[in-house]
Amino acid sequence: FFFFKQKTAYEIAQRLVGSEMCIRDRYQRRVHGILMKKDDSKEIRKRNEENYYKTGEVHFVRHLGDLHEVCTNCLQSIKIIMEFEPKIKAVKKQHKEYFIDVKPTLTDLLRHIKTIYERLNLMKKSKGVGENKKDSSAGKSLKTLCVPATCIVMEAYAKILKATVIDCVQFFTNGVESHRIGVFAQMKRLEMLNSKILVSAMAANDDDVFYHPPEWAQWDWLSKAGYVRVEKSESKEFKQEYAKLEDTILKFTAAASQALEKKDISLISIGKTILNFGQYVVLDEKAKLVAEKFLAEPNPETVIKIMNMVDAEELKGLITLTLPKIKANKKIYVPKLLPKLTLANVQIAEDLSKYLVKKPPTSSALHESKEEKWESSSAAYTELKMKPVPDSHVKIRILSPDVLPIDRKPGQKPTVKGMKNDRILIDIHGGGFIATSTRIHQTYLRRWAEECNLVIFAIDYRLAPEVKYPALFDDVWQAYFWIITQAEKQLGVSLRSVLIAGDSAGGNLTMALTLRAIRSNFRVPDGVLMGYPALNLSLDSFTPSLLAAMDDSILRYSFLNICLNSYIPKEADAAKDAYLSPSAALDEDLLKFPPTRIMCAGRDPLRDESYKLINRFALLKKDAKLIEYRNFPHAFWNLDVKFGLKATEIATIQAILWIGKLLASHEDEDVVPIAPKEFEIKTQFPFLLTNTTH
Numbered sequence: 303f304f305f306f307k308q309k310t311a312y313e314i315a316q317r318l319v320g321s322e323m324c325i326r327d328r329y330q331r332r333v334h335g336i337l338m339k340k341d342d343s344k345e346i347r348k349r350n351e352e353n354y355y356k357t358g359e360v361h362f363v364r365h366l367g368d369l370h371e372v373c374t375n376c377l378q379s380i381k382i383i384m385e386f387e388p389k390i391k392a393v394k395k396q397h398k399e400y401f402i403d404v405k406p407t408l409t410d411l412l413r414h415i416k417t418i419y420e421r422l423n424l425m426k427k428s429k430g431v432g433e434n435k436k437d438s439s440a441g442k443s444l445k446t447l448c449v450p451a452t453c454i455v456m457e458a459y460a461k462i463l464k465a466t467v468i469d470c471v472q473f474f475t476n477g478v479e480s481h482r483i484g485v486f487a488q489m490k491r492l493e494m495l496n497s498k499i500l501v502s503a504m505a506a507n508d509d510d511v512f513y514h515p516p517e518w519a520q521w522d523w524l525s526k527a528g529y530v531r532v533e534k535s536e537s538k539e540f541k542q543e544y545a546k547l548e549d550t551i552l553k554f555t556a557a558a559s560q561a562l563e564k565k566d567i568s569l570i571s572i573g574k575t576i577l578n579f580g581q582y583v584v585l586d587e588k589a590k591l592v593a594e595k596f597l598a599e600p601n602p603e604t605v606i607k608i609m610n611m612v613d614a615e616e617l618k619g620l621i622t623l624t625l626p627k628i629k630a631n632k633k634i635y636v637p638k639l640l641p642k643l644t645l646a647n648v649q650i651a652e653d654l655s656k657y658l659v660k661k662p663p664t665s666s667a668l669h670e671s672k673e674e675k676w677e678s679s680s681a682a683y684t685e686l687k688m689k690p691v692p693d694s695h696v697k698i699r700i701l702s703p704d705v706l707p708i709d710r711k712p713g714q715k716p717t718v719k720g721m722k723n724d725r726i727l728i729d730i731h732g733g734g735f736i737a738t739s740t741r742i743h744q745t746y747l748r749r750w751a752e753e754c755n756l757v758i759f760a761i762d763y764r765l766a767p768e769v770k771y772p773a774l775f776d777d778v779w780q781a782y783f784w785i786i787t788q789a790e791k792q793l794g795v796s797l798r799s800v801l802i803a804g805d806s807a808g809g810n811l812t813m814a815l816t817l818r819a820i821r822s823n824f825r826v827p828d829g830v831l832m833g834y835p836a837l838n839l840s841l842d843s844f845t846p847s848l849l850a851a852m853d854d855s856i857l858r859y860s861f862l863n864i865c866l867n868s869y870i871p872k873e874a875d876a877a878k879d880a881y882l883s884p885s886a887a888l889d890e891d892l893l894k895f896p897p898t899r900i901m902c903a904g905r906d907p908l909r910d911e912s913y914k915l916i917n918r919f920a921l922l923k924k925d926a927k928l929i930e931y932r933n934f935p936h937a938f939w940n941l942d943v944k945f946g947l948k949a950t951e952i953a954t955i956q957a958i959l960w961i962g963k964l965l966a967s968h969e970d971e972d973v974v975p976i977a978p979k980e981f982e983i984k985t986q987f988p989f990l991l992t993n994t995t996h
Contacts, residue, residue: 370422372460373415376467380412411466414492418459421500450513451503454846455495462491483591487598491852494859502844511917512846512910520917529920530913532904534932535949543947544933548855550945553582555608556592559600562607567614575611602864606767609737621741624943626748630702633762635695636784643776645873648881651821658787696781697762699740701751706793724796725756725965728785728827730778730815732806732937734865735766743805746939746954754961757795759785763811767868774869775881778811779818786825799965802827803957805939806908807865809835813884820894829964830898831957833939837885837911839866840877845910857907857936885911892918897925897967899960901939901953904932925967929956 466488473481514520524530557578565571582589596604613621640657641647700706704723727750731743740747740760751758763769763777782802789795804812809832819826838845841863851859870876880887898919902912912928919926931938931953941947942954 366422366456369418369456369460372463373418373422376411376415376463379467379471410489411470411492414489414496415463417496418463421496447504448506448508448513450508451506451844451846452500454849455500455503455844458849458852459492459495459500462488462495466492480587480591483595483598487594490598490860494852498841499844499848502842505842506844510845511913520920524917524920527920528927529916530928530930532930532932533952535952536933537949540933540947540949543949544935547935547941547947549586551855552593553579553589555596556582556589558608558611559596559604560592562604562611563601567607567611567616569616572611572614572616597858597860600858600860600864602767602868605861605864606736606868609733613733613738613742618741625744626752628701628748628751629704630700630706631744631748632700632706633697634700635697636781636788637695638776638780638784639787640780640783643772643779645772645871648772648775649879651823654783654822654824696777696784698781698785699744699760699762700793701744701747701758701760703752703755704757706757723755723757724798725754725801726785726789726795726797726799727751727754727756727758727801727803727961728782729758729760730763730802730804730808730811731760732804732808732833733765734861735774735807735869736865737765743940745943746957749954750958750961753958754965756799756801756961756965759789766865770871771869771874771882775811775814778815782815782819783824799829800825800827801829801831801961801964803831803833804835805833806937807836807869809833810837810839810882810884813837813887814881816895817880817884817887817891820891826894827896829896829961829967831960831964832899832912833901833953833957834903834906834908834936835884835900835912836908837915838876838883839870840883841866842877843883845914847910848907850905850909851907854905854907855935859907862907885914889918889922892924893922895919895924895926897964898927899964900926900928901956902928902930903934903936903938904930905934906936908936927960 466485469481469484469488473485511520554575558575560578561571561574582592611617640652640654702723729740729743729747731738731740733739740762743760747758747760750756759781761778761781763774763781766774769777786797786800790797802812802816804810812830812832813835816827816830818824848859851857851862866876870882874882876882878886880891900912900916902909909930912930916926916928931950934947934950934953935941938947938950938953939957942950
């Protein structure tokens with residue numbers, strides 16, 4: 303029996319590893335998926351590029367053949383296991399050992415391979431592979447096929463299939479739990495590839511920026527013109543910190559998933575999570591198994607609770623202790639002044655004139671805005687609520703380096719003395735539309751307020767799945783309308799400059815809000831700042847960076863699906879609705895956009911959509927810039943904290959400098975933010991204070 307185990311495992315490993323990918327190591331990633339063989343001579347490399355980028359046929363056929371070979375080897379390996387199963391069962395029974403039935407797993411794996419074969423045949427017909435060129439058009443079942451995207455997914459297929467069968471062999475022969483969970487996780491990845499990703503890749507637009515070679519003139523121009531800059535963090539210290547962060551996230555996921563499986567967030571469940579986490583610090587392998595099993599097929603309710611635990615009310619005091627100090631931190635509840643947005647009316651551009659009257663200029667204002675000032679035409683709209691009324695009001699957190707003239711007593715009119723500050727930033731927090739609040743995002747918002755000397759209005763919109771699109775977006779739009787029309791009258795804030803910012807899901811809402819203001823002919827923000835924004839919410843779209851979600855520690859593909867399914871109603875079309883997927887915005891809308899700044903992360907599954915957007919802005923000759931932090935993960939704005947990632951401070955400082963420059967460009971004067979430890983910035987990050995592009 304021992305000899306059988308060794309021989310079978312060896313044979314199958316040889317069978318799989320022996321079929322090396324012809325195009326292995328041909329991907330050399332710059333800012334997009336590129337097929338390139340490292341050891342080729344320049345002439346051969348040039349010829350390969352021409353073959354690939356002009357016709358795509360050579361590399362496509364190779365990928366197709368490689369994947370077909372892997373599928374064939376996997377089928378043969380499964381056949382070996384099936385043949386020996388009765389013998390192993392008899393031996394185990396004779397020695398009174400527990401027998402693990404792997405037939406259901408193998409049946410599922412065979413089903414996946416069958417699906418892959420069907421896809422391969424469809425692709426062969428689509429490209430006319432193996433057919434007479436004269437008759438190839440007759441076999442095309444797809445009018446278009448994105449060869450680069452399809453090749454990328456085929457390589458992922460091959461790797462996952464190999465890993466699945468090897469785990470299957472190890473589990474079958476040894477019965478080790480880690481291999482059983484490994485098989486389960488790999489099967490879920492295959493399911494994702496089969497159900498959505500491959501079809502989306504096949505239908506992708508092969509003219510997208512990711513599928514052009516490094517020599518493409520547009521890449522060089524984007525860099526030299528200052529539209530794109532890439533920063534790397536490759537120090538040994540950063541790599542150690544990042545590995546530790548990933549390990550912590552994995553153990554927290556394992557601990558919280560068990561504590562919250564059938565319980566809500568409470569002091570008891572938080573305490574249990576802490577106890578579980580303490581155990582997993584020692585039991586490292588067990589933590590990985592528990593986390594991997596949960597991440598492969600997570601329960602949506604548990605995912606939402608885990609994501610909200612870090613911002614739980616029970617941890618409010620602890621979170622506050624970690625935040626920078628600020629003079630004013632107050633929450634208000636503002637009334638909704640406009641008709642509610644619904645699926646029936648969200649696409650209709652509103653005529654806001656019937657809700658507004660033009661306000662005559664006043665001499666008491668500290669600064670007169672270049673934009674027209676508006677206030678509500680109804681006196682009832684001026685009422686400020688100091689207690690939550692979710693359906694009719696929106697919660698806003700105000701952060702200011704100066705004391706705010708807000709009356710805390712409900713029903714009493716506020717005394718407005720006027721403020722020294724006349725610049726505001728409206729922030730829309732991230733959290734996948736389903737989690738967190740403005741509380742946890744104060745880690746960077748307070749620094750922005752203090753060091754840029756501006757008032758921040760952070761919108762606490764209601765969360766999905768209780769509130770879906772467009773009701774959630776309506777909260778943001780209503781809050782923005784109130785701030786623009788009422789902030790000066792009720793808070794004494796003169797809106798000389800208005801910036802808007804958002805991260806992740808908040809970046810999506812930031813862009814959607816700007817589009818809404820443009821289409822409604824309302825005041826458009828003077829500048830936009832987005833961090834790793836979710837610009838395309840369509841589950842039918844594909845970009846190469848999306849494959850990173852297969853194993854990402856922060857934004858796993860299963861989590862991404864839960865977020866989108868929680869927020870998007872079945873009746874909505876995320877591919878065409880620009881308020882859901884801002885990347886679908888028309889050029890005529892983008893032409894009216896204010897100066898825009900984007901930060902994205904190299905390890906972020908959402909990264910590529912930011913490149914698509916910056917390329918469109920560049921072609922339209924708009925004022926826009928993008929920085930990619932190559933080694934950072936998703937949500938890095940929130941990681942500039944103790945026990946986070948020290949290197950992410952560079953992004954916080956860059957945001958402060960960008961905000962200062964956006965204010966300066968709008969006000970036609972030299973507005974310089976109060977940069978923290980300026981000498982330290984000059985020595986550690988000198989490129990931030992120059993115009994040099996990297």
